[in-house]
Amino acid sequence: MPSSAKPFKDQKYWELKQQCIEQKKLFEDPEFPASDASLFYSGPPPRKVDWKRPKELCEDPHLFVNGISSHDLLQGKLGNCWFVAACSCLALRDSLWQKVIPKAKEQEWDPRRPENYVGIFHFNFWCLGQWIDVVVDDRLPTVNGELVFCHSKERNEFWSALLEKAYAKLAGCYEALDGGNTAEAIVDFTGAVAESIDMTKGKYARDISEQMRLFEELLKVQKREGLISCYITPLTARDFEAETAMGLIQGHSYSVTAIQKVSLGEKLLSCVKSEKLFMIRLRNPWGKKEWNGAWSDESEEWTNVSDKERKKIGLTVDNDGEFWMTFEDWCKNFTDVDICRLVNTSFFSIHKTWEKRIMCGAWRKNPDPLLNRSGGCFNNRATFLQNPQYIFDVKKAEDKVLISLQQTDQRVHKKEGKGENFVIGFEIFKVEDNRDCRMHSMHLQEKVATSTYIDMRTVFLKVLLKRGRYVLIPTTFSPGVETEFMLRMFTDVPSKLRELKLNKPKPECLDILHGFPKRVSQIKIGAAEGLKSQDRHGGANPYLIVSCENEKVRSPVQRGTINAVFNTQAIFYRRKVKQPIVVQVWHSSILCDRFLGQVRLTASPGDFREAQTLQLLGRGRREAEKMPGHITVTVISSDDLLEL
Numbered sequence: 001m002p003s004s005a006k007p008f009k010d011q012k013y014w015e016l017k018q019q020c021i022e023q024k025k026l027f028e029d030p031e032f033p034a035s036d037a038s039l040f041y042s043g044p045p046p047r048k049v050d051w052k053r054p055k056e057l058c059e060d061p062h063l064f065v066n067g068i069s070s071h072d073l074l075q076g077k078l079g080n081c082w083f084v085a086a087c088s089c090l091a092l093r094d095s096l097w098q099k100v101i102p103k104a105k106e107q108e109w110d111p112r113r114p115e116n117y118v119g120i121f122h123f124n125f126w127c128l129g130q131w132i133d134v135v136v137d138d139r140l141p142t143v144n145g146e147l148v149f150c151h152s153k154e155r156n157e158f159w160s161a162l163l164e165k166a167y168a169k170l171a172g173c174y175e176a177l178d179g180g181n182t183a184e185a186i187v188d189f190t191g192a193v194a195e196s197i198d199m200t201k202g203k204y205a206r207d208i209s210e211q212m213r214l215f216e217e218l219l220k221v222q223k224r225e226g227l228i229s230c231y232i233t234p235l236t237a238r239d240f241e242a243e244t245a246m247g248l249i250q251g252h253s254y255s256v257t258a259i260q261k262v263s264l265g266e267k268l269l270s271c272v273k274s275e276k277l278f279m280i281r282l283r284n285p286w287g288k289k290e291w292n293g294a295w296s297d298e299s300e301e302w303t304n305v306s307d308k309e310r311k312k313i314g315l316t317v318d319n320d321g322e323f324w325m326t327f328e329d330w331c332k333n334f335t336d337v338d339i340c341r342l343v344n345t346s347f348f349s350i351h352k353t354w355e356k357r358i359m360c361g362a363w364r365k366n367p368d369p370l371l372n373r374s375g376g377c378f379n380n381r382a383t384f385l386q387n388p389q390y391i392f393d394v395k396k397a398e399d400k401v402l403i404s405l406q407q408t409d410q411r412v413h414k415k416e417g418k419g420e421n422f423v424i425g426f427e428i429f430k431v432e433d434n435r436d437c438r439m440h441s442m443h444l445q446e447k448v449a450t451s452t453y454i455d456m457r458t459v460f461l462k463v464l465l466k467r468g469r470y471v472l473i474p475t476t477f478s479p480g481v482e483t484e485f486m487l488r489m490f491t492d493v494p495s496k497l498r499e500l501k502l503n504k505p506k507p508e509c510l511d512i513l514h515g516f517p518k519r520v521s522q523i524k525i526g527a528a529e530g531l532k533s534q535d536r537h538g539g540a541n542p543y544l545i546v547s548c549e550n551e552k553v554r555s556p557v558q559r560g561t562i563n564a565v566f567n568t569q570a571i572f573y574r575r576k577v578k579q580p581i582v583v584q585v586w587h588s589s590i591l592c593d594r595f596l597g598q599v600r601l602t603a604s605p606g607d608f609r610e611a612q613t614l615q616l617l618g619r620g621r622r623e624a625e626k627m628p629g630h631i632t633v634t635v636i637s638s639d640d641l642l643e644l
Helices: 013-023 081-090 094-100 159-171 182-190 208-223 300-304 307-313 327-333 411-416 622-626
Strands: 050-052 120-127 130-137 140-143 193-198 227-231 254-264 275-283 322-326 336-341 355-363 389-407 424-431 446-450 458-476 483-491 498-500 519-529 542-548 551-554 564-574 581-587 594-601 612-615 632-641
Touching: 013 120, 013 130, 081 094, 081 159, 081 182, 081 227, 081 254, 094 120, 094 182, 120 159, 120 182, 130 159, 140 159, 159 411, 182 193, 182 227, 182 336, 182 458, 193 389, 193 458, 208 227, 208 254, 208 275, 208 327, 208 336, 254 307, 275 327, 322 327, 355 389, 355 458, 355 498, 389 424, 424 564, 446 458, 458 483, 458 564, 519 542, 519 581, 542 564, 551 564, 581 632, 594 632
Parallel strands: none
Antiparallel strands: 050 140, 120 130, 193 336, 227 254, 227 336, 254 275, 275 322, 355 483, 389 458, 389 483, 389 498, 424 446, 424 458, 519 564, 519 632, 542 551, 542 581, 581 594, 612 632
């Protein structure tokens, strides 16, 4: 198992196995007993369930028969097609299932050493950033000698049934797995980053260009070992698990097992390109009930594809639940797709490498507004800023940022009559370049991005951000909700994501002599104009230096412009409130930077709150005094008492 895996309920697999070998007895799990309590929480099972070990069900049991395959699994008498679809996806990648089923060969039945088999197995799941090792015994629920829940097509293969049992133990009981989300299970198997796409809102059914863009994106995800699933949202409760005219099941998860460009016809000459058809292959967890439209298993369309191409893509005509569709038909028939990306963070890779940061936090109630961390969404203006706050930097001119917010799995609370996901989301604000303390107002803050707010376990957002500093505020929709969460961020260059914990700067020794900060001033410089008249080369490379008392903030250089847009922000905690805030404009040069002018904000405390267009003054700078013309800079300011 992964070296950092944590034993679930402090059950250590190797210790328990060794104890059973020494005592020559089969393992019986006291934490998940063979009883009705492990099956259902809403009441007793409808029929008597017998718990049997694999040896009681067949003569030659195995964990795997002829390896592991997405065709192995069949859904049982539980509404967990989402889990079975996730297992089918998992079976496609050796590197992934080997983490979930650690050291599978050592767990396998060994006919040469039958004394080493003591009926104990273990599986690994990724829970909120931590691998958890779950131990189970091999007693499985049966009715009339048949497995009740997930099982394999091969009667003597048990990996799927035992994996499902371990997952049920993690959730509290089997019934807790009734209804769920394929992407959530895939994340639990892999630690992937899940993104859900609403196909209807994206207009993929009608817009060919959107279809092609999505196809290329999914093709890239598949090539990089990501996992994909899809489903059709039923319009009414009566439509749940109803079959469409084309043979698809509504409210039912399908695993995507292949995405390919299929060649039509024979390629007669090597220099002639054959026509390509964009195709997708799906699997129904039931192991039957397939698409019956164009390109279904025995449709005439396949006569346009050579035998060689059919063999290459693995076409079968069995009623095994797996089938091909054109990508266009797929976009028209399915309403939702879940994409689980394995974001590459390895520097030893030919693919793009992302910088990753993970923060674990919690929404917690507290009557003290400065300590409360469950303020609800942006609609709750009075308490919104009481949520946890995280700050990060974008160092490039522009950077694509991937953000995943995941709440604790609530299924374990189903026995208590709860267990539903909370509605969660997050907001992103552009803030001062030197901010290191929590936000307590939004006077000058610009909201630049908002995630979807939804009752899913994970919320995902891709956003393109310009250079600067940002604050991300994760929230529940309603205030007063308590639960834990994990925040993951992926950027091209390090973001230095960290939590803002201080409400104001820490007191220093010199504060006793010079006085504690009395006011907080926020400055935002929008633009500078007239730079051409200040530079004989016809354009300037300007940057700003904003200073107050002993602190300075420098903006990035704007190259070759006469009207610079800075959008630079700074925050100052001021002791000597009568001292001015100085905004200087400089021209960047290889040999020696040139001073262009400055603005001195000397308004009375609390007096400057509106946009001001001020002329830069050359006072004390001979170079600026010699330059003709003027430069104006737009400054937006706020000044407040520091009352925290």
